[in-house]
Amino acid sequence: MTDKVNESRRNLLISTSIVGVVGAAFAAVPFIKSWMPSERAKSAGGPVGADISKLDMGQKLDVSWRGQPIFIVKREEKQLATLPGIKDRLKDPDSENSIQPEFAKNLHRSQKEELLVMVGICTHLGCSPKFYPEIVPQVFDSQWRGGFYCPCHNSKFDISGRVYSGSPAGTNLVIPPYVFVDENNLIIGIDKLEGEA
Numbered sequence: 001m002t003d004k005v006n007e008s009r010r011n012l013l014i015s016t017s018i019v020g021v022v023g024a025a026f027a028a029v030p031f032i033k034s035w036m037p038s039e040r041a042k043s044a045g046g047p048v049g050a051d052i053s054k055l056d057m058g059q060k061l062d063v064s065w066r067g068q069p070i071f072i073v074k075r076e077e078k079q080l081a082t083l084p085g086i087k088d089r090l091k092d093p094d095s096e097n098s099i100q101p102e103f104a105k106n107l108h109r110s111q112k113e114e115l116l117v118m119v120g121i122c123t124h125l126g127c128s129p130k131f132y133p134e135i136v137p138q139v140f141d142s143q144w145r146g147g148f149y150c151p152c153h154n155s156k157f158d159i160s161g162r163v164y165s166g167s168p169a170g171t172n173l174v175i176p177p178y179v180f181v182d183e184n185n186l187i188i189g190i191d192k193l194e195g196e197a
């Protein structure tokens, strides 16, 4: 099984044109550089690679995929701990009516619990929500538990992108397909590597 996965990763790195690399440069592993985007692939709106090796706890990294911002957030324990307790303040706490891959239909809405990968476009009318990670009262919410706030028409989302009741946005922020190549690199736009079942 491990051999199969390794082989599929190798195949992918050799053969796939991956668009866009954000963050710090990829480590000096020559074959990882083969993900580097070609301009042709970029304009075609293909997958993008993201290097999260420099992303610290609590930080957000922005990546562009298909002309949309993708927010990658490494969430702290205290932020993850807020998730169960605010369910009754949310419109779609279990993400039943929202868009995400099957692997992200869970409390943290992600593959790895701490790492959120999410489309940074408000599900109301398409503004980009702002990141308010601190668990402190805000002018728009005296009970704020950290998350995202869209100032266009006051939609609020928790640190998993779940929309608060009373927001004009109807559904949670979208989770795109993505897959990890290794501990520090992921690809946004596909949910499995070539050859994986």
Ligand code: FES
Binding pocket: 122, 123, 124, 125, 126, 127, 150, 151, 152, 153, 154, 155, 168, 169
């Ligand atoms: S576009 Fe975000 S609340 Fe309207």
